[in-house]
Amino acid sequence: MLEIKDLKKNYGYFRALNGLTLTVGDGELFGFVGANGAGKTTTMKICVGLLKADSGQVIIDGVNTLDGGRKMRNKVGYVPDFFGVYENLTAMEYLTFFAGTYGIWGTKSNSLCEGLLELVNLSDKKDTQVDSLSRGMKQRLCLARALVHNPEILFLDEPASGLDPKARFELKEILKNLSGMGKTIIISSHILPELIEMCSTLGIISHGEMKFNGSVEDAMLLSKGKVSVEATFAGETEKALLLLKESPFVTSPEAVGNKITLGFNGTDDDAAGIIKNLVMHDIPLTGFTKKNENVENIFINIMEGNEGGTAENADANVQP
């Protein structure tokens, strides 16, 4: 459905996209993750024809979007991260206007807009002024607006930002419904646990390059073997640090006061061996706690290029 090849974009001296390559299949709900300024919005704007790329290709259902044109615009729906609404228009008039921009008028337009308002649970607000709607309702109305021409692919830029948990839940349910209807949806967001729960595939972007492009399961496999340990001592911390550095299962140990934090990639038996070794050398160990990496840390590691791929994630497209 969507194929991005070697996309490059500079803003003056700042390189926003540096050869971004990405593939999204038909009917996928794709989560687009990245830090602020990573290039998510730029990528989306290029895909919907709002920005011109310096080089590369964006192919949506066989049409190169970089050529622009009405044919491309009929294939995509876009919900920007920040958007305004028109004053003095009701929700129904707002949708009718956008239906008109696609040449849909009259009774066709009315029935279409009523159907869309029902889809986004805003039927009871059809005669309400758009500027008096809540942020969550405006977001849902904007989503309905993006669906007015029945696009094949939807680009949603941070759709859940600024929404309360209830509005976020409602939006998530609508997106799941749309995905069930066979729409290809690309969502950028910072709320990673929600993306993992909702999306079938993920893309992680950093400094204008894709660091990961694969299924959510592949992304989760990256957490295997990623354990951090916090060891506390009553004294002899420097001696303990030297001993820990000798262990093949320990990575980057760091001492702060009586505490040492380290990366651990061994088994429980290996952990027991390390503790036994410390005790044998008369080091007063008072605590040894293992902590699994959370999802956000894994993404941060991938974005920073510290992913350290394992055999299990060989299928995922991890790009160092």
Next chain:
Amino acid sequence: MQMPTFNLKNAVLVKDMQVRAKRSNLPALLFIVNMVLSLVATIIMIVINARLVTYSNNSNDHLPWFFIGCIIAESALICLVIPIISSTTIASEREHQTLDVLLTTSMSPFDIVLGKYLSCIAYVAIMLLSTVPALSIASIYGSINFFQMFSILLVMMVMAMFLAAFGVHYSVSLKKSNHAVVMSFVMTGVLLGSTIILVMIAYGIINAIEASFELKYGYTGTPYVTPDPSIFLLYVNPMCTIFDAVGRIVGFKFVDDYSLHTTMSITGMKTVIAEVCPHLSLDNIFVRFWTLFSCITQLVLSWLLLKSAARRLDPSRAKIRHRRTKNAGKQS
């Protein structure tokens, strides 16, 4: 859900008219315009009456001033209103963050620009039509028939279209609506004032050269270089068009009585040219049909300005800057 079909209506125009109809701006504008016109007409009527009482002149010589005053006042109001409403069109969409969404629809940038432009024109058309009752009274007193009155309204409409095209163009070019409003007023001033100044400068320079040749060689025949073609720069001055149209309606006898042979004469450009361009034939078709050709020029320029605005608005036509980036070396 339906697949899109060919656009017959302009959705932006329909929406803008819908929004404008709900606002109180339009009735307020109509009230102000008609109030100003009535005030001007009253003042002129008082002055004419005073002159009639003082000099006991024939009223037919004075009454056309009633019509002329109203037309000048209405033209001045157009020059004030048009830059404000036209230059906020696209810029306000940008400020309200609705432009990006509009550009992703199947409407082309030209359709968007045209919709915005036509909504301004419709606004001015309503304004002009609302002044018909006031102008009718002025026409009756000034012995102007309805056809002549509507022809003047048509010329004022062309003037509004020309100035609105500049407003829309600046609305696209500049990011903030207040900057666009200022630039539109500046451009209106340039069109109305600078064109005349440029023509005068051209005459001054060429006449000075001619005079020096006469002194040196004693030649006093038809000059080799004449500044006459520069008068056609005034084709883009909407006030010249209005004055020419008014002058042709009130007639040259009226002119002779008042001796208004100045550059900005209300007696028609033909009279101005006779004064300023003695070498230019007054039977020249471009002089005889000054109003018509001036209107055509302004409409063509308006169309080109709208095309240029649409080109600027189109993201796919944005210029690509092939610069060497600072981090290019590091990342490649």
